[in-house]
Amino acid sequence: MTSVTRANRASQRLSLGAALCAAVLSVPLAAPAQTGGVEYYTAAKLVHQGTSNTPIAGAGTVVVQVLVNKDGTFKVVRVIRSTNHGDDATALDIAKNSKYRPATRGTTPQTSFYDFTLKFTGTGATQTSDAPSGGELEQYARMIAAGNYSGAQSGLKTYVAQHPDEAKAQLELGVADADLGQAQDATAAFDKAGTIPENVAPVAARAYADVAAADLKANDGTAAVAAAKRAAELAPGVFTYNTLGLAELNAGSNDAAVADLEKARTLAASDGKIKPQDKARIDGNLISAYLAVGKKDAAQALVAEAKAADPSETGSQTAFANFYIKAAQADTSAGKPADAAASYEQAAAVDAPQAVALYGQAAFALLAVKPTPDYAKVKADADKALAIDPDDAIANFAAGVALGNTPGKSADALTYLNKADASAKKANNASLSAQIENVIKQLGGNK
DSSP: OOOOOHHHHHHHHHHHHHHHHHTOOOOOOOOOOOSTTOOOEEOOEEEEOOOOOSOOOSSEEEEEEEEEOTTSOEEEEEEEEESOGGGHHHHHHHHHTOEEEOEEETTEEEOEEEEEEEEEOTTSOEEESSOOOSTHHHHHHHHHHTTOHHHHHHHHHHHHHHOTTOHHHHHHHHHHHHHTTOHHHHHHHHHHHOSOOTTTHHHHHHHHHHHHHHHHHTTOHHHHHHHHHHHHHHSOSHHHHHHHHHHHHHTTOHHHHHHHHHHHHHHHHTOTTSOHHHHHHHHHHHHHHHHHTTOHHHHHHHHHHHHHHOTTOOHHHHHHHHHHHHHHHHHHHTTOHHHHHHHHHHHHHHOGGGHHHHHHHHHHHHHTOSSOOOHHHHHHHHHHHHHHOTTOHHHHHHHHHHHHTSTTOHHHHHHHHHHHHHHHHHTTOHHHHHHHHHHHHHTTOOO
């Protein structure tokens, strides 16, 4: 087709536009930042309580500070608190003859202080906040302390089947489950145990946080929020608040997400042990939350901070890309194709992995502008996509339609359209290929 009358050109434009609009693809939102990769902190723990030959003075409670090194060695530092100083010497002696498990961050042992609480009674007996109960349960507690989690779990399952209402047994089972990475079973046991003591709280919090992360992957925002709230109650800190904020964001509780992610960011900024990559991940999540509540300026202000913490960070780009994609989709539904195109262009500018598809969407949106599309702009957006992927079917299709509606460019249009058709066939996209071939026929091609 070398010439087309003005009337035929108008008719052709409408037909081409209809064909193209039918081919518009839905660009998916990119995945948000995740909770994975964070390293939960587990406090040091008493493994075996020692004895003392020093006489007990009487009833009272003594708290001894012990420095537990990452290799398991330790040093008894001092008495922190005492309600009966006559018992201090006995408490210090017991602490020196005890054994401890070092704290861990993730799987890495850490040097930390352990507060050893000893309660003395008038009969001379002692007990600690960490000491397991006697008999069979003490055996399982020792197995857990020694790292025999499977053996302890097996025995405890049998025990709780016979004593389902015994909170201590459920608590120990929860610890064994958690140490084996069975977070769902662990939280079920912890729920049955009721009150979680301070020394077990970090382990339980990690289990609830892991359950929340699994619920997020399953896109169950309500369940994720419930589990994450429990984790934050047990061990309020950087990672539990981050998990809770992300769960709330997923569930649509955007204001709550902002509040909890701000807590995570504030705590991370003052904690020298938090890795820069984790700080960047938290910033990325908070950027998503700010954008969800319309605080674009606040979100933009965090981008540089996230990049400074981790130059490879992509959470902020993903958040902004999703923000612009949602705006484009809303503009399309509202019949504002030019505005939709502008939003797709902004999304493409910040999201390199999806830039080809996003520039293609921008071109499609511009073709829906009435009464007459600006075909030069359509071609410009198509060219941006083709500069990244010259074989992209959608971008070649858009370029072909734009040129097909430009006087004297029919031959060039057919070049793009034939390339688009070949790419669509290679991708086994029969529907797109049929639409492209329909346009080729309108331009006088051989399809």
